[in-house]
Amino acid sequence: MTYAGVWTIAEARDGALRQVSFELLTRGRKLADKRNTTLSSVVLASGISDETVRELIKRGADRVYVVDDPALAHFTAETFSNVLVKLIDTYAPEIIIAAATTSGRTLMPHVSMRTHAGLTADCTDLDIEEGTGNLLQTRPAIGGNILATIKTPEFRPQMSTVRPRSTKPAPVDASRTGEIVRLPFDPALRDGRVRRIGFKANEGEEVDIQSADVVVSGGKGLKKAENFALIRELAEKLGGSIGASRDAVDRAWIGYPHQVGLSGKTVTPKLYVAAGISGAIQHLAGMKTAETIVAINSDPDAQIFRVADYGIVGDLFEVLPLLNERLSREVGSK
Amino acid sequence: MNIVIPIKQVPETSNVKMDEKTGTMVREGVESIINPLDLYAIEAGIQLKDRFGGTVTVISMGPPNAEKAIREAIAMGCDGGVLVSGREFAGSDTWATAYALSESIKKIGAFDLILCGERATDGDTGQVGPGIASFLDVSLATYVSRIVETDEKEIVVERLIEDGYETLAMRLPALVTVVKEISYPRLPTLRGKQKARKTAVPVWAAAEIGIDAAKLGLNGSPTRVVKIEMPKVTRGGKIVPAPDEESAVRAVDGLVDFLKSKDFI
Numbered sequence: 001m002t003y004a005g006v007w008t009i010a011e012a013r014d015g016a017l018r019q020v021s022f023e024l025l026t027r028g029r030k031l032a033d034k035r036n037t038t039l040s041s042v043v044l045a046s047g048i049s050d051e052t053v054r055e056l057i058k059r060g061a062d063r064v065y066v067v068d069d070p071a072l073a074h075f076t077a078e079t080f081s082n083v084l085v086k087l088i089d090t091y092a093p094e095i096i097i098a099a100a101t102t103s104g105r106t107l108m109p110h111v112s113m114r115t116h117a118g119l120t121a122d123c124t125d126l127d128i129e130e131g132t133g134n135l136l137q138t139r140p141a142i143g144g145n146i147l148a149t150i151k152t153p154e155f156r157p158q159m160s161t162v163r164p165r166s167t168k169p170a171p172v173d174a175s176r177t178g179e180i181v182r183l184p185f186d187p188a189l190r191d192g193r194v195r196r197i198g199f200k201a202n203e204g205e206e207v208d209i210q211s212a213d214v215v216v217s218g219g220k221g222l223k224k225a226e227n228f229a230l231i232r233e234l235a236e237k238l239g240g241s242i243g244a245s246r247d248a249v250d251r252a253w254i255g256y257p258h259q260v261g262l263s264g265k266t267v268t269p270k271l272y273v274a275a276g277i278s279g280a281i282q283h284l285a286g287m288k289t290a291e292t293i294v295a296i297n298s299d300p301d302a303q304i305f306r307v308a309d310y311g312i313v314g315d316l317f318e319v320l321p322l323l324n325e326r327l328s329r330e331v332g333s334k
Numbered sequence: 335m336n337i338v339i340p341i342k343q344v345p346e347t348s349n350v351k352m353d354e355k356t357g358t359m360v361r362e363g364v365e366s367i368i369n370p371l372d373l374y375a376i377e378a379g380i381q382l383k384d385r386f387g388g389t390v391t392v393i394s395m396g397p398p399n400a401e402k403a404i405r406e407a408i409a410m411g412c413d414g415g416v417l418v419s420g421r422e423f424a425g426s427d428t429w430a431t432a433y434a435l436s437e438s439i440k441k442i443g444a445f446d447l448i449l450c451g452e453r454a455t456d457g458d459t460g461q462v463g464p465g466i467a468s469f470l471d472v473s474l475a476t477y478v479s480r481i482v483e484t485d486e487k488e489i490v491v492e493r494l495i496e497d498g499y500e501t502l503a504m505r506l507p508a509l510v511t512v513v514k515e516i517s518y519p520r521l522p523t524l525r526g527k528q529k530a531r532k533t534a535v536p537v538w539a540a541a542e543i544g545i546d547a548a549k550l551g552l553n554g555s556p557t558r559v560v561k562i563e564m565p566k567v568t569r570g571g572k573i574v575p576a577p578d579e580e581s582a583v584r585a586v587d588g589l590v591d592f593l594k595s596k597d598f599i
């Protein structure tokens with residue numbers, strides 16, 4: 001079989017595409033152009049309109065494969081894997097890129113085993129090797145202490161997941177044209193072994209810290225739960241989400257979904273602010289790859305300063321109120 | 335309820351030292367431990383066994399000294415363990431590892447549930463758990479934060495996803511990867527340690543398991559590591575002291591200018 005073309009796996013929820021779908025197109029377009037081939041997006045969803053999926057074309061896809069069925073309304077590994085494996089068997093893409101989300105990080109390994117494909121998780125950089133045309137995948141490992149470059153010379157397809165927010169969404173070009181291919185859902189691919197029977201949405205504050213542009217985190221230096229108000233206020237002013245160290249989570253000052261680090265979430269925001277966090281290696285593992293890092297800590301030797309782009313050695317109970325007040329004035333004077 | 339828990343031995347990385355020249359980890363003097371994220375799976379498994387009876391078996395693929403990790407798990411309260419070890423497994427990527435572990439689990443016998451840590455702290459891929467479920471064709475849920483209930487046929491779990499917690503009812507046998515929120519790992523007890531010393535830990539090579547050696551090690555692994563680099567450790571950022579109010583005001587002014595220069599304000 002000859003494998004050709006680059007695919008991105010779009011993500012949809014409630015009939016709308018998630019932003020990460022457009023970020024994947026930025027990656028995919030670059031690779032497809034270098035390989036001199038076409039870029040296709042795959043949409044597995046329920047109740048998604050042509051108008052909605054056309055945005056993928058306007059943002060860089062040449063073709064969109066849509067499988068639309070109520071069985072695909074919510075992600076379950078088995079059914080999604082069945083459908084994707086069938087598509088791969090039919091169309092034989094050379095490269096598949098998916099988002100390193102809770103669903104992408106589940107679907108892709110499931111599929112890669114069945115197709116005996118190479119899969120590299122959480123890539124920060126993707127490129128095409130001169131000469132061979134192989135996909136070069138770069139990813140952090142050992143808690144961000146190394147960057148490994150990986151390729152898949154003999155097996156196809158070559159698959160990667162990339163972190164949300166690690167690239168900009170591809171811009172809209174209204175003049176772009178492409179093809180929408182709607183494929184029927186084969187009921188035999190529906191696997192009923194896992195049923196989604198409930199959902200509890202995050203309440204109140206935004207905890208989808210992995211897709212936030214700005215994350216403001218607090219640690220043990222905050223001393224007690226009420227003082228998270230300082231973090232909340234700063235997050236609000238910067239339009240960000242709230243993160244925390246494990247020590248703050250273990251003291252129940254804030255819920256586990258906010259935990260950043262080795263046993264929590266890995267975030268790659270544009271701006272990460274750490275206040276009263278020492279910067280233990282397990283915390284750094286979850287935020288080291290942020291574009292810009294700001295640290296506030298009273299201990300000049302705190303490890304967090306080693307990764308900071310701007311650090312203030314001082315008392316957070318003095319610095320944060322000053323900062324919040326300055327930001328109120330900034331916003332007010334605009 | 336019969337539970338199998340695949341675990342990995344990893345270097346204790348709270349004080350990682352890297353060899354700047356080769357880009358590899360300095361292993362001398364670095365202790366090997368059970369992947370810390372596997373401890374949550376072990377604890378969840380022991381709690382299920384305490385409530386519903388059955389057995390908890392750990393399985394690890396690794397060098398001969400990974401036996402230590404298995405004995406530690408037994409000391410925590412697991413019933414027994416198997417070490418999958420041999421030169422033929424060396425160089426396995428996540429495909430070959432998931433394949434070898436799934437074949438080994440088949441040899442262990444009938445199981446209801448496989449519990450895995452979310453990922454290992456060295457490789458950081460999180461692909462082996464879902465991979466085993468794929469090979470064994472059992473129900474899969476990842477990022478599970480709570481086991482709600484279970485009976486002989488089904489397990490109900492809560493899964494932590496981007497916008498909340500979803501509840502899944504999964505037909506058994508199933509494979510579940512867990513996050514920290516699911517449990518607080520216990521420490522090994524003295525009695526557990528004694529039991530661990532006395533328990534025989536069989537070592538299986540590919541021949542014993544009866545697996546296709548062509549699918550193991552480098553031969554079976556689609557991926558190749560071609561380069562290792564060390565990202566710069568320090569960013570050499572601007573660090574401003576703010577010991578008193580006056581300097582704090584200046585430091586905050588500086589920070590606001592910095593944030594403006596980066597378009598955050």
Ligand SMILES: Cc1cc2nc3c(=O)[nH]c(=O)nc-3n(C[C@H](O)[C@H](O)[C@H](O)COP(=O)(O)OP(=O)(O)OC[C@H]3O[C@@H](n4cnc5c(N)ncnc54)[C@H](O)[C@@H]3O)c2cc1C
Nearest residue numbers: 219220221245246261262263264276277278282298316370
């Ligand atoms: C297996 C494993 C997994 C782990 N996973 C994670 C993880 O996912 N996430 C995580 O965060 N940790 C994790 N840890 C824990 C980690 O090792 C640290 O213990 C933890 O990150 C410390 O949290 P902290 O920085 O809030 O607290 P501390 O280390 O106690 O730091 C508090 C900081 O606040 C500063 N401070 C105190 N008062 C003030 C003040 N008034 N003004 C300014 N600064 C002040 C102090 O100087 C200090 O630097 C893990 C550990 C292990 C072993």
